[in-house]
Amino acid sequence: MNPQKIKVGIAGWSYPDWRGIVYPDSKTDMLSYAAQFVDVIEINSTFYRPALSWDSQIWLNRTQNTDDFFFTAKLHQDFTHNGIFDEAFINAFKEGLSPLMEAGKLRQFLAQFRYDFDDKESHRLRLERIAGLFAGLCPLAVEVRHKSWQEPGAVQFFKELQVNVCNLDYPIGPQSFNPQTLEPIGPHGYFRMHGRNAEKWFSKSPRDEAYDYIYSGAELDDMLKKMKRLAEGCQTYTVIANNHYRGAELANAIQLKAMLTGIKKRFPEGLLIEYPELIEYAENAILF
Numbered sequence: 001m002n003p004q005k006i007k008v009g010i011a012g013w014s015y016p017d018w019r020g021i022v023y024p025d026s027k028t029d030m031l032s033y034a035a036q037f038v039d040v041i042e043i044n045s046t047f048y049r050p051a052l053s054w055d056s057q058i059w060l061n062r063t064q065n066t067d068d069f070f071f072t073a074k075l076h077q078d079f080t081h082n083g084i085f086d087e088a089f090i091n092a093f094k095e096g097l098s099p100l101m102e103a104g105k106l107r108q109f110l111a112q113f114r115y116d117f118d119d120k121e122s123h124r125l126r127l128e129r130i131a132g133l134f135a136g137l138c139p140l141a142v143e144v145r146h147k148s149w150q151e152p153g154a155v156q157f158f159k160e161l162q163v164n165v166c167n168l169d170y171p172i173g174p175q176s177f178n179p180q181t182l183e184p185i186g187p188h189g190y191f192r193m194h195g196r197n198a199e200k201w202f203s204k205s206p207r208d209e210a211y212d213y214i215y216s217g218a219e220l221d222d223m224l225k226k227m228k229r230l231a232e233g234c235q236t237y238t239v240i241a242n243n244h245y246r247g248a249e250l251a252n253a254i255q256l257k258a259m260l261t262g263i264k265k266r267f268p269e270g271l272l273i274e275y276p277e278l279i280e281y282a283e284n285a286i287l288f
Contacts, residue, residue, distance in 0.1 A: 006231050007070075008257045009040030010249045011192075011242040017208065021270040022247040032062045035069050037254050037266070042110065042240045043073040050076060050089070051096035060103055071100055072108040072141075072190075072238065075134065080111050083126050090133060101137060108188060108238060109134050110166075112143040115175065119148035124157060131161050141166050141190035141238075145177050158185050167191040167230060169223055171198035189234040191227055193252065195243035212245040214275060215252045217259075224259055251275050258282075 013034040078084040100106035143166040164186030195213030231237035241249035258265045258281040267282045279285040
């Protein structure tokens with residue numbers, strides 16, 4: 001397996017708790033700085049509000065000096081969570097991201113669904129509507145979390161819909177979808193790492209607490225073996241770390257890139273102070 005097939009990145013870049021850990025000071029351009037260290041950044045803000053075309057152009061400008069860097073973008077919650085498909089809103093959502101698509105820098109959409117989004121007729125119809133609206137623009141990744149989507153009929157439905165089903169690493173409950181047991185569905189694989197903080201995950205804790213987790217080297221090594229196996233059956237494979245609290249997602253993304261390539265990588269100095277276990281993977285470890 002060509003390690004270049006697997007692209008590794010992070011979910012979002014604008015987190016207040018990253019100041020002083022990831023970002024050296026308040027004057028740092030967050031996006032430009034974070035993009036130096038990863039292959040891809042998943043745009044999460046589009047889940048809450050559509051981007052303006054001006055936003056997209058700014059994002060392009062701020063990452064133009066980063067070779068081969070690209071974005072993915074989360075679909076708005078009106079589509080995934082609420083099943084609302086207003087034509088004007090749909091057009092505005094697409095228009096806002098058009099500069100990224102025209103530049104070839106938006107490689108995938110992500111449709112993320114709630115835990116209670118199970119396999120039933122109305123939910124299949126929603127998926128069909130979303131696929132029809134967005135899959136023609138760039139590949140569509142679908143993140144489902146209910147175990148009913150693992151049944152053979154559901155797997156066949158996804159294949160016929162020609163979407164890519166996300167592989168996940170996250171705390172598993174009795175009703176949880178466990179896609180790591182499946183072969184790849186779709187040619188453009190997408191793996192999201194949410195952390196393993198099960199206690200906070202299932203207690204409806206605040207977002208930062210639920211994603212407060214740093215993967216160990218051993219855990220990443222185990223996941224990397226699965227990623228390589230899954231990527232064999234795909235044309236492209238994107239890995240997004242989402243354990244964002246205190247920069248852990250960026251720490252693990254850079255660490256994973258080092259493990260994938262066998263080459264030490266540069267880390268933000270604050271991350272090496274916060275997570276000294278990363279030093280063995282850092283080319284700038286001499287500073288410490």
